Amino acid sequence: xxxxxxxxxETVVGLALGVSGVVLLAGFDPARMHPGAxxxxxxxxxxxxxxxxxxxxxxxxxxxxxxxxxxxSMWAALMFILAAVPFFPANAPADVHVIG
Numbered sequence: 001x002x003x004x005x006x007x008x009x010e011t012v013v014g015l016a017l018g019v020s021g022v023v024l025l026a027g028f029d030p031a032r033m034h035p036g037a038x039x040x041x042x043x044x045x046x047x048x049x050x051x052x053x054x055x056x057x058x059x060x061x062x063x064x065x066x067x068x069x070x071x072x073s074m075w076a077a078l079m080f081i082l083a084a085v086p087f088f089p090a091n092a093p094a095d096v097h098v099i100g
Contacts, residue, residue: 011052018048050077 022044054073061069 011056015048015052018052019045022048 022041025044054069058069064072
């Protein structure tokens with residue numbers, strides 16, 4: 001097993017708490033999930049992963065100022081959104097459901 005220092009232990013605990021929070025919000029019963037819920041859960045997990053990557057990068061690249069780091073994060077987010085656009089056509093019907 002890999003030995004973890006205090007910082008990496010905190011990272012692992014933080015990631016586990018983030019994933020647990022998404023699971024708690026999404027619910028535990030797959031039969032009750034709406035058809036689009038899986039995508040929403042994956043997007044939420046992706047957001048948690050992106051936050052973890054950004055915070056790790058911020059610690060590793062201390063010479064980059066905060067404004068440039070935020071600017072780069074926004075460009076990265078735009079690239080992810082643009083890559084997903086072909087999979088969500090604009091003429092798709094709105095399917096809005098209230099969970100509960």
